Amino acid sequence: MKVGLGLLQDEFALTGEFQIFQGWAAKARASSLETRLFSPAGEGLRGDGLVRHETGESLLKTFREQWQFIDRAAALAADVDALHLFLPTPNFLWIADRAKRRARKPVVVTCLGEKAEIRRLGGVRTLAGGFRFHLIRLAAAKVLSEGRFLCDRYVAGTESVAEQLQRSGCPGERVTVRLPFLPPESEADERSIRAAESIDPSRTFLYLGHFLASKGVDVLLKAFAALNDPESRLVLAWSGIGDRGAVERSLAGLGIAERTSILDFPVHRTTVMNRALALVLPYPVSYGQTSPPMALLEAFRAGVPVIVSGLAPMPALGAEGETMHRVAPGDWRGLSSKLRELRSDGASAEAMRRAQRPRYEESCGSADLRAFYEEVVAHGR
Numbered sequence: 001m002k003v004g005l006g007l008l009q010d011e012f013a014l015t016g017e018f019q020i021f022q023g024w025a026a027k028a029r030a031s032s033l034e035t036r037l038f039s040p041a042g043e044g045l046r047g048d049g050l051v052r053h054e055t056g057e058s059l060l061k062t063f064r065e066q067w068q069f070i071d072r073a074a075a076l077a078a079d080v081d082a083l084h085l086f087l088p089t090p091n092f093l094w095i096a097d098r099a100k101r102r103a104r105k106p107v108v109v110t111c112l113g114e115k116a117e118i119r120r121l122g123g124v125r126t127l128a129g130g131f132r133f134h135l136i137r138l139a140a141a142k143v144l145s146e147g148r149f150l151c152d153r154y155v156a157g158t159e160s161v162a163e164q165l166q167r168s169g170c171p172g173e174r175v176t177v178r179l180p181f182l183p184p185e186s187e188a189d190e191r192s193i194r195a196a197e198s199i200d201p202s203r204t205f206l207y208l209g210h211f212l213a214s215k216g217v218d219v220l221l222k223a224f225a226a227l228n229d230p231e232s233r234l235v236l237a238w239s240g241i242g243d244r245g246a247v248e249r250s251l252a253g254l255g256i257a258e259r260t261s262i263l264d265f266p267v268h269r270t271t272v273m274n275r276a277l278a279l280v281l282p283y284p285v286s287y288g289q290t291s292p293p294m295a296l297l298e299a300f301r302a303g304v305p306v307i308v309s310g311l312a313p314m315p316a317l318g319a320e321g322e323t324m325h326r327v328a329p330g331d332w333r334g335l336s337s338k339l340r341e342l343r344s345d346g347a348s349a350e351a352m353r354r355a356q357r358p359r360y361e362e363s364c365g366s367a368d369l370r371a372f373y374e375e376v377v378a379h380g381r
Helices: 016-030 059-079 090-103 121-129 131-142 159-167 190-197 217-227 244-254 269-273 294-302 332-344 346-363 369-378
Strands: 002-007 034-039 082-087 107-111 153-156 175-177 204-211 233-242 260-263 278-281 306-309 325-327
Touching: 002 016, 002 059, 016 034, 016 082, 016 294, 016 369, 034 059, 059 082, 059 090, 082 090, 082 369, 090 107, 090 159, 153 159, 159 175, 190 269, 204 217, 204 244, 204 269, 217 233, 217 244, 217 332, 233 244, 233 269, 244 260, 269 294, 278 294, 278 332, 294 306, 294 346, 306 332, 325 332, 332 346
Parallel strands: 002 034, 002 082, 082 107, 107 153, 153 175, 204 233, 204 278, 233 260, 278 306, 306 325
Antiparallel strands: none
């Protein structure tokens, strides 16, 4: 069995999309499948570092890469038994339909996150917070229709994504819910080790991801400033996406610049997480990296207390105070209270670490992907 695995956006190493794709590819190889990896740039992946997108993407570049991706899928189809396309959200399903028509092979689609609905209050607010970045990506996704669900199987990371697909017209029998697999991490690099050694585990909070309003970094900065604890520290492990200058100005304006460090290189996440007092993921909306909750699963594997927004995709991974703490999206005062609680209650943090690993193993256990693809091919449309 030979499968072509394609990722539309592969240039950002520190993103949920890249990690989800790598995890699935590793699990496929463990299931004795022959895999061919491809992206708009060709076979192989580019995501070795950080690509600076502080002011958004070129609309022309976005469309060009989408059509290049379809061309790559169609060209590879003759050499594989099935194609599996990893797309950012259901907004991009027209790409899968086009690839299905041209490939004439069974096609599986993974929707990595929820559909971005800018008519929601959260969507409007986050669009304003990263105007060009979000506007261009959403415009590129919406010029053509979402799709007609021509493919053979749709894999959703959470029940909420599956429900969104079915509300849009996808037949329920073609939807599979499967939490993402984490890729095995390589050995820690020296730069990440040095960064981790500089972290005081009794007082340092960690943020991992984009400098965009849709990830809640602005909420975290307000909450950390309101903590009003001169001994506390904050480390921001930046993905390279977003406006670093705006974050630095906020740090200075809030008077917390001297207590905050920015890591602007691809970090070895487990190494850095293991040293943090807590990982803070204050997402204000439930699309993008929140759903599927890749960073949350990485935290469970590493064993680090987590504070995350109480969004729809999260409850299946544990009750409040068991494997994570939850706060209302955008509630920087509530987040500040949770930061203060973790600073003062080491016993609950240790209990959370002990509960996380079993939940991770339960959620991301073994899976026979060979059987999955054989079933898809046998019943191919």
